[in-house]
Amino acid sequence: MSNHLGNVARGHRAAINNPNVSEEAKGHSRQVLSEIEKSGEVDDDSTRSSTATGHEGNVARGHKANLSNPNTSEESKERSEQVLEELGQ
Template sequence: MSEAQVAGGHKANLNNPNTSEEAKEHSRQVLNEEFNGGDVPKATDSGDKNPNNVAGGLKATLNNPKVSDEAKESAKERLGQMDN
């Protein structure tokens, strides 16, 4: 599990109305002590994206009738750039 995922879990815990105040306090302490208040890069910021997954998502965008023409054009351009 990445640091971003751990920090994200603690952040979610703070916003969960079903979580006890004791658990929320623990999450606050972990975020403050280990994650600079929760300021960690997102998991997707690492640049470790699987190119095949990215291409699959872009292709799905092209075939989704609920996606705008502008978004489809952007996906088509990005797919073209990946082929180079």
């Protein structure tokens, strides 16, 4: 898989799932993503799994940062502790 095309595919998937992106832009992203996947140069499963793994790590890091932030409410810190526990962190 081309690393560049994998990054492009992930970017278009992000655009499709972003509520702040217009329907016209989402349509364009769907078209580009379809063309990339048809080319066979991008392994669809590997880009999704690496993105999911990276996402989980980012979520955990964000919640850990939240716990050490003195400006965060106790309620928010409790929620972060719950999420980290669910993630096994």
